[in-house]
Amino acid sequence: MNGRLAAVCLLAGVALASDRDMLSIPGLNGNPQTLEPYRGRVVVLNFWATWCVPCREEMPLLVNIQKRYELKGVVVIGADDEGTQAQIPPFIQKLNITFHVWKSATTEHMERLGLGKGLPATAVIGPDGQIVFRILGIERKALTERLDWLLGDQKTPVPAALIDGITGKETHAQEHSKEEHTHGGVGMEGASTVPS
Numbered sequence: 001m002n003g004r005l006a007a008v009c010l011l012a013g014v015a016l017a018s019d020r021d022m023l024s025i026p027g028l029n030g031n032p033q034t035l036e037p038y039r040g041r042v043v044v045l046n047f048w049a050t051w052c053v054p055c056r057e058e059m060p061l062l063v064n065i066q067k068r069y070e071l072k073g074v075v076v077i078g079a080d081d082e083g084t085q086a087q088i089p090p091f092i093q094k095l096n097i098t099f100h101v102w103k104s105a106t107t108e109h110m111e112r113l114g115l116g117k118g119l120p121a122t123a124v125i126g127p128d129g130q131i132v133f134r135i136l137g138i139e140r141k142a143l144t145e146r147l148d149w150l151l152g153d154q155k156t157p158v159p160a161a162l163i164d165g166i167t168g169k170e171t172h173a174q175e176h177s178k179e180e181h182t183h184g185g186v187g188m189e190g191a192s193t194v195p196s
Contacts, residue, residue: 023035023109023112023113025079025102025103025104025105025109026102026103026104027100027101027102027103028088028101028102028103033077033100033102035125035129036129038075038125038129039127039128039129040073040127041073041074041075041127042069042072042073042074042075042124042125042126042127042147042150042151043074043075043076043077043123043124043125044062044065044074044075044076044077044122044123044124044125044143044147045077045079045113045122045123045124045125046058046062046076046077046078046079046120046121046122047079047081047105047109047110047115047119047120047121047122048078048079048080048081048119048120049080049081049083049084049119050080050081050084050087050088050091051081051083051084051087052081052119052120054119054120054137054138055119055120056095057138058120058138059078059095059097060095061138061140061143062076062078062097062099063095063096063097063098063099065143065144065147066098066099067098068144069147069151072151073127074147074151075099075100076099076100077099077100077101077102078097078099078100078101078102079101079102079103079105079109080101080102080103080104080105081105081119082103082104082105082106085103085104088101088103113131113134114131114134115134115136116136118136118137120137120138121134121135121136121137122134122135122136122143124143124146124147124150126150132146132150133146133150
C-alpha cells in the first residue's frame with residue numbers, strides 16, 4: 001500500500017474501527033458475513049432496500065462499479081434492509097446484480113458506520129478495513145472519483161468538497177489536507193429514510 005493511502009486509511013478509521021470490526025450481517029444463505037475476508041481490498045458497502053426507489057436507480061451504477069474495478073481489487077457488497085428478504089431474489093435477477101448481497105441490514109449497522117438512517121448510503125472501506133469515504137444518497141460521479149483517487153489515479157484530483165455525514169460541515173480540498181477529507185460523505189440526492 002502506498003504511503004498516501006496508508007495515511008488516509010489510518011486517519012479516516014480511528015473512531016469507528018472497533019464497531020466496524022464487529023459488523024456482522026447475514027448473507028443470502030443466512031450465514032453471518034463480515035468485512036474481515038476483504039482486508040487488503042477496497043470495499044464499497046452499499047445499504048439499500050427493494051422498496052427504495054433511489055436504491056433501485058443506483059443498482060446499475062453499483063453493477064458497473066463491480067465490473068469496472070474488480071480487477072483493481074474492489075469488492076462491491078449490497079446490504080439489503082431487513083424487512084424485504086423475500087423480494088431480494090427477483091430484485092437481483094431483474095437488475096442483473098452480480099456483486100455480493102447481504103440481507104437483514106439494520107439502521108444500527110448503518111449508524112455504526114456513521115451513515116445515519118437514510119437510504120441509499122455507502123461506506124467506502126480501504127484495504128486496511130478503515131472507512132475512507134461515506135456517501136449519502138446517490139452520487140454517481142462522486143463514487144467513481146473517490147475510487148479512482150483511492151486507487152492512485154494521478155490524473156484524478158483529491159475530491160474537492162465533502163460533507164461530513166456526522167456534522168454536516170462542508171470541507172474543501174484547498175483548505176485542508178487529503179487526510180482531513182476522508183471522514184465525509186457527500187450530497188443527499190434521492191435519499192430515503194429507513195422506516196422505523
